[in-house]
Amino acid sequence: MIEATIEVQESALKTIRGILRRLLEQGTVDAWLVPMALPSGDVGPTSPGGSVAPMLVTDPEALEKADPLAPVLPINAARAVANLTVTGHQEKLGVVLRACEIRALVELVKFQQAKANASAGDNILIVGIDCLGTYRVTDYQAARDKGRLADELLEGAMNGELRPYEGLAFRAACQMCEQPLPDGDHVDLTIGLVGVEPGKVYFKARDELGEALGLAANDAPAARAEAVEKLVASRVDARDAAFGQFRDRVDSMGGLLEEFSACIRCHNCMINCPICYCKECIFRTATFEHESQLYYQWAARKGEVRMLPDTLLFHLTRLNHMVTSCVGCGLCTEACPVDIPVGTVFRTVGEKVQAIFDYHPGRSLEEEAPVQEFREDELTTLGSRPH
Amino acid sequence: MAEAEFEPRIIAFLCNWCTYTGADLAGTSRIQYPPNIRIIRLMCSGGLDPVYVSKALLEGADGVLIGGCHPGDCHYQSGNYKARRRIAILHNILQQMGFDADRVWLRWISASEGQYFADTVTEMVAALKDKGPNPLKGVGSI
Numbered sequence: 001m002i003e004a005t006i007e008v009q010e011s012a013l014k015t016i017r018g019i020l021r022r023l024l025e026q027g028t029v030d031a032w033l034v035p036m037a038l039p040s041g042d043v044g045p046t047s048p049g050g051s052v053a054p055m056l057v058t059d060p061e062a063l064e065k066a067d068p069l070a071p072v073l074p075i076n077a078a079r080a081v082a083n084l085t086v087t088g089h090q091e092k093l094g095v096v097l098r099a100c101e102i103r104a105l106v107e108l109v110k111f112q113q114a115k116a117n118a119s120a121g122d123n124i125l126i127v128g129i130d131c132l133g134t135y136r137v138t139d140y141q142a143a144r145d146k147g148r149l150a151d152e153l154l155e156g157a158m159n160g161e162l163r164p165y166e167g168l169a170f171r172a173a174c175q176m177c178e179q180p181l182p183d184g185d186h187v188d189l190t191i192g193l194v195g196v197e198p199g200k201v202y203f204k205a206r207d208e209l210g211e212a213l214g215l216a217a218n219d220a221p222a223a224r225a226e227a228v229e230k231l232v233a234s235r236v237d238a239r240d241a242a243f244g245q246f247r248d249r250v251d252s253m254g255g256l257l258e259e260f261s262a263c264i265r266c267h268n269c270m271i272n273c274p275i276c277y278c279k280e281c282i283f284r285t286a287t288f289e290h291e292s293q294l295y296y297q298w299a300a301r302k303g304e305v306r307m308l309p310d311t312l313l314f315h316l317t318r319l320n321h322m323v324t325s326c327v328g329c330g331l332c333t334e335a336c337p338v339d340i341p342v343g344t345v346f347r348t349v350g351e352k353v354q355a356i357f358d359y360h361p362g363r364s365l366e367e368e369a370p371v372q373e374f375r376e377d378e379l380t381t382l383g384s385r386p387h
Numbered sequence: 388m389a390e391a392e393f394e395p396r397i398i399a400f401l402c403n404w405c406t407y408t409g410a411d412l413a414g415t416s417r418i419q420y421p422p423n424i425r426i427i428r429l430m431c432s433g434g435l436d437p438v439y440v441s442k443a444l445l446e447g448a449d450g451v452l453i454g455g456c457h458p459g460d461c462h463y464q465s466g467n468y469k470a471r472r473r474i475a476i477l478h479n480i481l482q483q484m485g486f487d488a489d490r491v492w493l494r495w496i497s498a499s500e501g502q503y504f505a506d507t508v509t510e511m512v513a514a515l516k517d518k519g520p521n522p523l524k525g526v527g528s529i
Contacts, residue, residue, distance in 0.1 A: 247483075256484040257528065282438060302447070304527035312529045313438065313445055319480050320437035320473070349483045353476055370476070374468035376458065379475050383455070383467075383493040385503070 002210030002217045005202045012154060012201050013069050016129075016191060019203075019213060020096070021063045028212050029094030029125055032057045033080055037067045051141050054080050068096045068129050068191075069150045072140035073171070076274035076329045078104035082114035085124065093124050098131040099182045100173075103327035103362020104274035106186065110325075110369045111277040117186065117365050125209070128182020130193040133162050133170040136334060143168075157193045160227030160234075173330020173343045176239035178232050186365050192220075195227030239347075246341075246348045257312065259345060262338040265311045269332035269342045275322045275361075283314050315342075319349055324370040325361045326350040395449035395515035397424045397508070400439070402432045404462040405497045406454025412501030420505035421512045424452065431455070432493075433466025437477045440491060444481075447524035450490045450515045452507070457495040467495065489514075490521065 008015040023029050036055040052070040054077040057063060078101050084093055095116075097105065105126075108114040115122040132153035135143075143149055149165050156162045164170050174180075182190050189209055192202030202221050205213060250256050267283065270276050282288070288310055298305040323346055330343035354361065357370040401407040407428045413420060429435055432455030440451050453474060455467040474493045481488040492511055496504050523529065 250483070250485045257526070261528065282436070298446075299527070302525055302527040306528045309529075310442075313441055316441045316445075316480070316484070317436075317438040319484075320441070320477055323480065324476065349480055352483060353479050356475055356479060357472075370472060374465060374472050376468065379471050380458075382471055382475055382478075383458075383495045385494070 001204055002207055002215050003202070003204050003220050004210065004215040004218055005196065005200050005221050006215070008199055008201055012193070013067065013150070015201055016068060017063050017066050019191075020066055020094075020127075021060045022213065023094060023125075024058075024060050024063065026212065028092070028209070030058065030091035032063070032066070032094045032096065033077060033084060034063070034066045034094075034096040035068050035070055035077075036062070037065045037070070050146070051137060056080075056084065066096075069132075069154070070140070070146065071132060071134045071149050071153055072137055073098065073100075073134040073329070073331070074137050075272070076104050076331050077101045078108055078114065078274045081105050081116055081124075082108050085115040085122065086113055088115070089123060091123070094127060095124065096127045096129060097182070098129060098134075099179055100131070100177065100327050100329035100362075101274075102126060102128050102182055102184070102187065103179070104329060106184070106362040106365055107275050107325045107327060107369065108277070109365055110367075110372065113277060118188065119186070119365070125188050126186055127189045127191065128187045129191040130157070130182070131174075131177070131180040132157050132193060133164065133174045133177075133180070135164070135168055136171055139168050154193060155198060158196065158198060158223070158227065160194055160229070160231035162231060171330055172242075172333055172341060173328055173347075176235060176242045176344075176347070177328060178235040178239055179328075180231065180235070181228060184362075184364060192224065194231060195224030196221045197223075242344055243348045243351065246344055256345075260312055260315050260340060262340060263311050263315070264338055265308050265314060266337060267314070268335035268337065269340075270314075270318060272331045272335035273318075273322070274329065274331070275325045275327065276318065277322065277325075282317070283310070315345075319346065321371075323350045323353050324357070324359060327362045393516060393520055395423050395512055395520070396447075397450040397452055397511060397515070398443040398448045399424050399426045399452040399454060400429055400432070400435050401426055401452075401454040402456060402462075402467075403428055403430050405456035405460065406432075406494070406504065408498035409454070409496045409500045409504040412498065413505045414501075416501050418501055418505040420508040423512050423515075424508050431461065431463050431466035432470035433461070433463065433468075435470060435473070437473055440477060444486065444490065444521065445523055445529045447521050449518075449521045449524075450492065450511055452511060453491070453493045454496050454504075454507075455493070457497055460495075460497065486523075487518065487521075490518070 190204040326346045333343035461467045478488040
């Protein structure tokens with residue numbers, strides 16, 4: 001790995017665009033998947049409009065609109081990487097992702113729904129960028145000076161003190177994200193912002209990539225380790241507080257029926273989840289297209305039955321299927337039209353379930369997900385005759 | 388007249404090769420056990436998706452019994468090890484969501500253990516009688 005801190009030209013964003021452009025022009029990659037600014041479209045009286053979405057870019061000129069610093073995450077782009085790789089591709093694909101997107105991608109590779117393991121021969125280059133927090137899409141759209149949102153975060157990043165823009169709040173998932181920096185052997189290039197002096201950007205690149213970029217190795221910024229530690233500590237506090245609130249709520253209600261009582265069973269959380277790995281979800285099959293008569297039987301048995309039924313079953317099943325691999329991107333919460341804190345439920349429940357297997361979703365391509373493997377000598381009391 | 392004693396209803400998912408055959412042996416050996424159990428035969432405990440266990444509980448079953456081959460004896464080599472992980476995950480999730488995870492039992496019962504099968508059902512019925520009915524039995528808002 002080559003580590004280098006370089007002075008920016010004009011702005012951090014322009015410098016990063018320059019790096020992406022250079023790698024595209026010299027053929028290190030044939031295409032970038034990168035967040036791009038979208039036109040504002042139909043601008044309403046109260047909203048300046050405009051957003052950001054990941055786009056597949058082959059034209060170097062188009063990278064002038066690349067905006068990986070925009071503090072917004074409309075989708076988890078690991079889903080896009082899955083589309084771009086799973087059935088094979090000729091081009092060398094470069095992807096610019098946040099930490100939670102990289103973690104989701106690692107999980108998708110394990111479930112064979114993306115091919116993004118360069119060390120196994122997959123044709124991909126993963127660029128991770130320090131995440132300084134993201135706002136809800138609607139908040140970002142409504143912001144008049146979008147550049148200012150990113151700039152303020154860059155200023156705070158120096159000390160690891162990331163505060164939301166006046167009047168805004170980070171997404172709930174970001175507020176409790178204790179893994180905001182890209183990490184792991186599968187990351188080819190890290191674009192570092194936390195603990196980096198204003199006017200500079202820190203790069204950590206695989207040797208050959210660093211050479212291709214002409215990076216002269218110098219040290220990591222002196223303040224980085226301390227700033228990262230401070231940032232992570234504040235996020236851990238917020239996370240533990242959120243976990244505690246959730247657990248108190250479950251205890252006081254004597255169960256979690258009410259947490260999901262507002263659910264309209266739209267399945268948006270499942271659709272927006274990058275991990276939910278079943279190609280055909282059981283809740284969208286004939287299994288749950290019950291015969292009309294059956295509803296009356298259920299109603300007769302219980303006196304009443306919720307329509308549409310199986311609402312809690314849907315969430316319980318999703319927990320069972322993928323909570324071991326939940327990377328905490330929180331896009332389920334964003335997708336919920338009735339503001340159920342789905343992501344907080346999954347992260348809280350996930351913490352204890354993942355601990356059974358000492359599993360850290362998205363950490364490494366070398367590990368298998370808990371639902372994919374087993375050990376003969378584990379959980380030995382479960383199932384055996386009690387004495 | 389005294390109120391009828393609560394009779395728990397147990398849904399059992401039994402693997403074809405071991406526990407289901409064990410239940411068969413209990414029957415052919417004329418070993419008595421309580422009739423509170425409704426058996427669903429599976430080819431392997433490893434083929435049981437937690438969705439069906441959850442569904443049974445949410446619909447008001449008082450208990451769910453999952454029966455498989457002893458570790459190392461799976462007809463398909465490793466299905467019961469996979470089932471064990473899934474049930475460990477399910478137990479943990481049920482607990483965290485405020486449900487009573489002790490209503491879900493996993494037991495390894497071989498084809499020759501007819502008596503153990505009968506004992507297990509007897510034990511489970513007694514344990515569920517102590518617990519009382521599944522509180523979700525009358526809840527339609529699930």
